[in-house]
Structure formats: C-alpha cells, structure tokens
Amino acid sequence: MDVVVCVKQIPDPADPGELNPDTKTLKRDTKLILDESDSYGVEMALQLVDAAGSGEVRLVSMTPGGETGGLRTALAMGAESAILVSDEALAGSDALSTAKVLAAAIKRSNPDLILTATESSDGYTGTVPEQIAELLDLPSVTFGKEVAVDGELATVKRQTESGYDVVECPLPAVISVTAGVVEPRYPSFKGIMAAKNKPVEELDLSALGIDPQTVGWAGARQEITEIADSPAREAGEVVVDEGEAHERIMAFLDDLKVL
Amino acid sequence: MATDQALADELVSTIKDWVDRDVIPNVAEFELNDEFPQEMFEQMCDFGLFGSTIDEKYGGLGIDITTYARIVEELSRGFMSLAGILNTHKIGVTMIDRYGTEEQKEKFLPRMCDGSFRAAFSLSEPDAGSDTGSLRCKAEKDGDEWVINGTKMWVTNGTRASLVMLLARTPDDRITCFLVEKEPGENFEGITVSKKIDKLGYRGLETVEMSYVDHRVPSENVLGGEDGIGNGRRYALSALELGRINIAARAVGVAQAAFDSAMKYAQQRETFGRPIFEHQAVQFMLAEMATKLQASRLMTFDAARRADAGERVDMEAGMAKFFASEAAFEIAMSSMRIHGGNGYTTEFPVERYLRDTPLMIIGEGTSEIQKMVIARKLLERYPAE
Ligand SMILES: Cc1cc2nc3c(=O)[nH]c(=O)nc-3n(C[C@H](O)[C@H](O)[C@H](O)COP(=O)(O)OP(=O)(O)OC[C@H]3O[C@@H](n4cnc5c(N)ncnc54)[C@H](O)[C@@H]3O)c2cc1C
Ligand SMILES: Cc1cc2nc3c(=O)[nH]c(=O)nc-3n(C[C@H](O)[C@H](O)[C@H](O)COP(=O)(O)OP(=O)(O)OC[C@H]3O[C@@H](n4cnc5c(N)ncnc54)[C@H](O)[C@@H]3O)c2cc1C
Numbered sequence: 001m002d003v004v005v006c007v008k009q010i011p012d013p014a015d016p017g018e019l020n021p022d023t024k025t026l027k028r029d030t031k032l033i034l035d036e037s038d039s040y041g042v043e044m045a046l047q048l049v050d051a052a053g054s055g056e057v058r059l060v061s062m063t064p065g066g067e068t069g070g071l072r073t074a075l076a077m078g079a080e081s082a083i084l085v086s087d088e089a090l091a092g093s094d095a096l097s098t099a100k101v102l103a104a105a106i107k108r109s110n111p112d113l114i115l116t117a118t119e120s121s122d123g124y125t126g127t128v129p130e131q132i133a134e135l136l137d138l139p140s141v142t143f144g145k146e147v148a149v150d151g152e153l154a155t156v157k158r159q160t161e162s163g164y165d166v167v168e169c170p171l172p173a174v175i176s177v178t179a180g181v182v183e184p185r186y187p188s189f190k191g192i193m194a195a196k197n198k199p200v201e202e203l204d205l206s207a208l209g210i211d212p213q214t215v216g217w218a219g220a221r222q223e224i225t226e227i228a229d230s231p232a233r234e235a236g237e238v239v240v241d242e243g244e245a246h247e248r249i250m251a252f253l254d255d256l257k258v259l
Numbered sequence: 260m261a262t263d264q265a266l267a268d269e270l271v272s273t274i275k276d277w278v279d280r281d282v283i284p285n286v287a288e289f290e291l292n293d294e295f296p297q298e299m300f301e302q303m304c305d306f307g308l309f310g311s312t313i314d315e316k317y318g319g320l321g322i323d324i325t326t327y328a329r330i331v332e333e334l335s336r337g338f339m340s341l342a343g344i345l346n347t348h349k350i351g352v353t354m355i356d357r358y359g360t361e362e363q364k365e366k367f368l369p370r371m372c373d374g375s376f377r378a379a380f381s382l383s384e385p386d387a388g389s390d391t392g393s394l395r396c397k398a399e400k401d402g403d404e405w406v407i408n409g410t411k412m413w414v415t416n417g418t419r420a421s422l423v424m425l426l427a428r429t430p431d432d433r434i435t436c437f438l439v440e441k442e443p444g445e446n447f448e449g450i451t452v453s454k455k456i457d458k459l460g461y462r463g464l465e466t467v468e469m470s471y472v473d474h475r476v477p478s479e480n481v482l483g484g485e486d487g488i489g490n491g492r493r494y495a496l497s498a499l500e501l502g503r504i505n506i507a508a509r510a511v512g513v514a515q516a517a518f519d520s521a522m523k524y525a526q527q528r529e530t531f532g533r534p535i536f537e538h539q540a541v542q543f544m545l546a547e548m549a550t551k552l553q554a555s556r557l558m559t560f561d562a563a564r565r566a567d568a569g570e571r572v573d574m575e576a577g578m579a580k581f582f583a584s585e586a587a588f589e590i591a592m593s594s595m596r597i598h599g600g601n602g603y604t605t606e607f608p609v610e611r612y613l614r615d616t617p618l619m620i621i622g623e624g625t626s627e628i629q630k631m632v633i634a635r636k637l638l639e640r641y642p643a644e
Contacts, residue, residue, distance in 0.1 A: 189307040
C-alpha cells in the first residue's frame, strides 16, 4: 500500500517570526521545520504500510524557497521520497491554491491513501484536506484518530466532541488525522543519515501543468482584510471554597467541554 | 574521520529533543526506586546509540569522539545513568576496535551495534581500584582454554551484559584482557553476580560484584590474540583515556542541568520583596557556576577534538575529567543552596544532581589519580634542564 502524506514546513513555533504588514501573511524567510501536526500523519502512514507488509510512504509539500529541512525530518522517520513544489508564482496562495498544487502533485503517483493533519499549526484554516479530496474527486474523512486499512476499505475512528464515530470508506481516500492518534517516532541515527540521500523531487508550476494565473496572488479567492494582535491573557477566575467549590469547578469544566 | 558538522548537530539535537520531552519529565518516577529505565533504554537502542561509534565497516555509524561526547552530555543533562548504560559498552567497543584481532572485530563489533549484545568493563577488584597493578583475579592456561578464578568489584552493567572486558593476572604475572562471553543474568558457567551494590546515586543501572569460579574462556578470546597476553592493562588504560572525556562530558551535562534549574528558580523565588536573583550573593553564586560550567565544557571538548585529530590526550582528558567533575559537584551544591529547603527534597531534581556528581569524581580514576597522571605528563613535557 502506498501512502502519500501532505506535510507542511512551517517557521519554528518556538521562534515564530512575524507577519508581513503589507501582505498580512506570515514571513517565511527563517528556517522551516516539519509541522508537528504532520508528524502524526507520517507516523500513521509508516505504521499502515508496515501493517500492509508492502508499499511506501511518500511526502508532498508546497514550500517557498526550496526549503527541505522539515521534509528531511519526515524522511529520517522512514518516508521513502518527497515531492517539493516551489515557485515564485505561488506567493500569495490561499488555501484553495494550496490544495490545487498539492492535488496535482499527489496525482503524479497513484497512492492508495492520502493523509494530512486536521489543520496546520501556523495557518490552521483546516480546509486544505477537504479541498484536495474534492479536486481529486476522492472521499474525504476528517478528524481521524485511528485508521485501519483492510484491502480497499479504510475504517476510521473519527473524533467527535463526545467520543468517536466509526466511519468506513473505500480507498483511495483523503483522511485528515488528529494529533495524538499515534506517538510519532524519533528518527534513528541511521534514518537521519539515510535521509540525506533520499530523493526529493523539486517541481515548479509548469512541471505540474498549473497555470500561474490560477494560483498565488493572481488566483487568490480569499483576501485577508485585517490582522490584529490576539487579546492579552486575562486574569483567571479564583474559586474560593465555601463548601461548594467542587460544583463550580465542575460547571466551569463542563462549559469548556473537557468533561 | 570527523563527523560532518551539520549531521552532528542534527544527531545531537534529536537526542536533546528526546531528553527534554521524554526523559526529564519521567526520571523522578523511578530513579529513587533504582528501577532499570527499560523504555528509555529501548529508545536508545532505536536511535542506534550503542553502535554509533562503531566503524561503518562493522555495521555501526562511525561518529567521532566529539559528537559522542556531545551526546553523552545531553543524556546526562536528563539522567546521568543513561550515559552509564552506554559507557561501559563504549569502553568495550574502543578496546576491541583498537586492540582486537581482525577476527575479534568481525566476531564482536557487528553484534554490538543494536544494543542487544552489550559490554561491561571489569578492571576493579575489592582490593584493587586506583592501584590497578594489584589485581588478584587469575587466569591459568589449560589446553586451548583459560580458566578464570577471582572476584571483581564495581562491575557496572555486569548482570545485563553479554560481554565482559575482564582484566585478570596471567602466569607471566602481567595483566591480560579477556573477552568473556556470557548470557545476561546472575549465573553463567561459573560466573555469579555475588552482590548488587546499593548506590547513593547513579541509580537504575546495576553495579555488581562478580565472582568467577573455574570459568573457562577459549584462547581466541584473549584481546589482541597471542600478542595481547600481558598487555591488558595498557589496553584498558588507553580506553579509559577516552572514557575520561566521556566522564567529563557527563559532568558537564549534570552541571548544566543543575545550573539551568538554579537560574530558573532564582528568577521565580522571591524573598524580601524581590526575586532572589537580585540579591548579589545569589548572583555571585550563579556567576561562579556559569564560569565553571563554561570552563568545564571548553576543556572537555578541547580534549575531544584533539583526540579526534589523533593526538594523545592523556593529560588533557585527565585535566577535563578532574576539573569538570569537581566543578559539577560544586555547581550541584550551589544549585541546592539556591533552591533553599526545596532543593533538599525529592520534589526537585537538584538532590539527584548532588547524589550523581560524586561518581564523576571517583569513577574511572579519582581526582587524585588524575592529578598524578597530569603531573607525570608535566614532567614529560617540561623536563629538567
Ligand atoms: C490571500 C492569502 C494569501 C496568502 N499568502 C500566503 C503566502 O504568500 N505565503 C504563505 O506561506 N502563506 C500564505 N497564505 C496562507 C496560506 O493560504 C495557507 O497557509 C495555506 O493555504 C494552507 O492553509 P492552512 O495552513 O490553513 O492549511 P490547513 O487546511 O490548516 O492544513 C491542513 C493540512 O493540510 C496539509 N497542508 C496544508 N498546507 C500544506 C502545504 N503547503 N504543503 C503540504 N501540506 C499542506 C497539512 O497536512 C496540513 O496540516 C495566504 C493566505 C491567504 C488567504
Ligand atoms: C558506581 C561505581 C561504578 C563503577 N563501575 C566500574 C566499572 O564498571 N568497572 C570497573 O572496573 N570499575 C568500576 N568502578 C570502580 C572505580 O573505578 C574505583 O572505585 C575507583 O577507581 C577508585 O578505586 P577504589 O574504590 O578502590 O578507591 P581506592 O583506590 O581505595 O582509593 C581510596 C582513596 O585513596 C586515594 N588514593 C588512592 N591511591 C592514591 C595515591 N597513590 N595517591 C593519592 N591518593 C590516592 C583515592 O583518590 C581515594 O580518594 C566503579 C565505581 C563506582 C563507585
């Protein structure tokens, strides 16, 4: 079974950089790393291929400037190869453009399964996976916390607010997975060394047959109209116990839907 | 060959991430109970740490001494015992790699890569520690076998090891190193774990007394073959020279952890209306700690880089081990002072640092022995006119 994992390379959240006031988008001129959200998809793909007994895990990423740091991390974990799409004309791409590019790259091979994270850690619109599925005319399952594959059928435990649904879906399909489904492995030293020599195919728009006018700033159908600082953290609520503190704490947690 | 810098950085940062995420938050759970850190050990195997210094020709990764020392530092920053699980194995690897016959290298090194076949190093005896010349454990030739009798002390990883680098006295009245193959466990063909030593720190991995009664070793297991007979002490001391760099690296790791903890606490804890960091006495302690830490690290990696360049570093390694181990103990103690009463409790890791650091002062040659080595070298380098 061949699995393609979409992996986004993002600025290190520990050192997030800043927004460009003109374009209102994140500056990506720092070193980029593997989005931690995607390490779960990579792990799940490796486990599924392992369970299937044959096949391989391939990566697809759209990233400015030919950056491969995050891809190397996923290759060191055990993925076999990667496609990296970089093109000047992609600057300003909205989520739909991103999905077009990723879908075109995925189409180059015929994977049995496409995994993504539910949402990225930097942009987190949480819309790219579904758009890829639509563009490829494939079924889409979201919020997968556990995925099992049996022949042409995937069984997905789909996270809900109160538990999970069990969803069955024919393959190929696009499944977005949540963090915490599996424990992403650390790359081994051998893996890190081997990753240096694994193939990363760099493609531009013409190689993918995409008209530059339909992506990037030219093709963006979304517009960022305003950006603002997130509100400062407010002081927490102090619960003084007058015999009923436990009830108030329970009510508070209930409101947060964490119970 | 020197490890590529970018690759070295990546290997070290992989270990650092793991230590931060999975080691530091979990050590306290089992350390005091002296439980073997099975899960951490398995992850170390998965990383490939046990074969990391073995030549690629034998299935290892062939990383250099400096990179290995950086990894040891990171492991020790989280939990010094992890470096201990690795270290006797590394000594075994170094001895076989430097002095083993080609057959011995081909037989042992490939098996030593994945962590399933690990080495212990057994020089010390109840009455022979610093004085390595006074070993009593005996090996006598019988046909094409050697028969071993005696008691060895302080065998770290002795129970779980599959291979013991055993130093014993041969009939030439000199010391020979035997490659003792055994099954992990407390008893094997005349080898018995006669005592498990309860230790102040360095907990989680076993340090044991081992007795040998008529244990037989085939003659091809003399390290270095026929030529190795009588040369065991020289082989061991040469491997310990590298070992000292790693002990120094451990000291740097624990000292870094003790310093980090103190620095954080000093900015959080308030007395007399301000963070204790603003009291000059506390600032001075931290300034001294940081300076000693910096000196320790520079000395350690200077010795490591020289060793990688092929220089003999007995003096530099001795200096680094002596300085860094004493500094680590002082830094751990200062860290405890800064933590006040909290530092004396098991709620904070500082008490562990204070229990772990004396080992670096004592193991693989005490500070006194290091000073003797340094002084001897000084005489060589500055002969009388
Ligand atoms: C008008 C406009 C202009 C923008 N201009 C820029 C710009 O110039 N530069 C820029 O960097 N961003 C820009 N962005 C942000 C960009 O649109 C999003 O970051 C991108 O479309 C992905 O969306 P997301 O991160 O929200 O994906 P989500 O939908 O949250 O991602 C879900 C999952 O899809 C996969 N995925 C998403 N993106 C990628 C990717 N690139 N490669 C591989 N897998 C991926 C991952 O598995 C991810 O976890 C712009 C956005 C808008 C609206
Ligand atoms: C936890 C632990 C693990 C160990 N693991 C191993 C192992 O895996 N393998 C192994 O072979 N050994 C191991 N050792 C043994 C260790 O190397 C010895 O304990 C160490 O070398 C000191 O020897 P000793 O204990 O016999 O002390 P002694 O030699 O008895 O020394 C006692 C004191 O006298 C001082 N002294 C001795 N001689 C002189 C001198 N000539 N001049 C000045 N001062 C002197 C010493 O510095 C020390 O202060 C381990 C020890 C410990 C504590």
